[in-house]
Amino acid sequence: MAGLRLGPLLRYTDGSCATVWVESDRPCTAEVRCADGATGTSRTFQIAGHHYALVAVSGLTPGTATEYEVLLDGARVWPPPDSRFPPSVIATSPADAGTRIAFGSCRWAAPPAGGHDPVGPDALDTLSARIAADPGAARPDVLLLLGDQVYADEISDATRRWIAGRRDLADPPGDQVADYEEYTRLYYESWLDPEVRWLLSTVPSCMIFDDHDVIDDWNTSEAWLADMRATDWWRERLLSGLMSYWVYQQLGNLSPAELAADPLYAAVRDTPDGTDVLRTFAARADADPASVRWSYRRDFGRVRLLMVDSRAARVLKENRRAMLDPGEAAWLREQILDGRGGGAQVGTGMSDHAEAGEHAEAGAGGGGAEGARVGEPEGAYDHLLIGTSLPWLLPHLVHDVEAWNAAMCAGERGPRWARLGERIRRGADLEHWSAFPSSFDALADLIAEAGTGPGAPATVSVLSGDVHHAYVAEPSWPGRAPDAHVAQLTCSPVHNSVPLSIRLGFRFGWSALARALGRRVARHGRCAEPAVGWRKTGGPWFGNQIMTLTLRGRTARLRLEQARAERDGTTLLRVITDRELT
16 A cells, blocks of 8 residues: 655645645555545656655635545545644635735754754744644745755754765765755655644645755855866765755646646656656756746735745856846746736746747746736736845845955956955855845846836835844835835744854844945945945844735735744744834
8 A cells, every 4th residue: 555755745726726745655646635525636756766746636616725635546644543733724715815925944854852952943843833723713825935945964963874874974975965865865854744744734835945955055156166066976966956856846836737838747757767857857957057947936816926046047157147047037027027018928937948948938827817906907916025045135244245255256356366255255155146246236126117107016025034034124226216115024044043153243234333344345346336225124033933924905014923932841933023014
């Protein structure tokens, strides 16, 4: 009898359909059966000896929540017979309902030893416990995980022992993940956590990678990449990272329509063993990153979410560095302006460009025209969310140091400074949007354009993580002000350490003294003034935390909650801030 190895994960949902991801322990037919009669089935596909299915469920009724169960070859495997959690449900919302979006990043999933968690209570565990305790209460409509869902370069003691049982840790990459099988161990460790497993089975999720999903400082620079490619272990690590990301995270980001139009998904499912097909795709993504798109779009009624790849889509040539390659930048602009009269309807989601025939084409999805109001352009939206794992707006000192470093590495002060700049760039992780000044300014201009004029949204929010603290920053454009309220909303970590050095450094980085110091550093680099100014309007806050945006009509409300251990041993989410954004 087939068994359920991992999952189920409820991924895509809209008013009438959903997708549910599972991993089984052998080939089988996976079925999702809902209490209201909606169903879906799919045969598993095989990658590296593992068996997966993404089941598309159709026939759902908008505005309802229905319990579901998972069957493998006709035998029920979810929910477990001894489950202490409420039934998993698929909830659908009518087009005119409000949307509640929770987000965060950086979840180190190592289980606490002896009941003591060295990095403090897990915000996702705590959120899960709260929802389970009162299933009828308000819950997120979707959970955005903005990178570092797994840590390939910072493994737990248990995983280290397991890896040591299959290879010599004295050989590179040592006590880091080396191949696909070891990546699967990271996902088991993370998603078999009982609270997280149930949470992901009942709250839809959208995901995007960041560096630790592959390696710290992934794609920092052209020189960094050359050094990594010179090793004998990097290629297997990267290909395994991309393959496992596609299987465990990216597939579920796509709608059923996008999946039906995706040639890679079809090819993997049409062969008894899709390993070689997927590996060839990953190798092409490594050789030509512009041939693959990991970014994607989701529309939730009148809310548009664009999840942007700010890792694999980079241009690393020192004389033309960019956070996004030209095709990726064009895709982002088209998606933002779609329905505003400035862009044509285009494909969404990740595509295999070489097979699709051109850059950025994939199956259309996301329901861009859903819920349009009379008198507004069809497909217009009330709120624009740009999900990028790396913050756009940073503390001013950090921004100026990154811009200075980019100038040094580009040779602004000569070869000697360039060599020093590269060492500093790697050592201090200087690789955010501000380390790509032209991309920083281009995003500022695009946000201003999106937020200005007839049909402008009420809010434009850049959602990020990475930096192990939370804050709110609001930009201002010299000589103009967008009609939309614009904010950088950063929330990290969900579950990770926040060393004292980070706390002190980021508190100082937002100070007036740090701002003055940053200006001096920028002058040494002959850096141009950024296209926008900005100020911190909330934070910095430190801890294991999660942010929630509640979007209703043209209003937006932000809440930040931190996981706190109580004296009785329980953990609760404590509200740190709760405020209107509009």
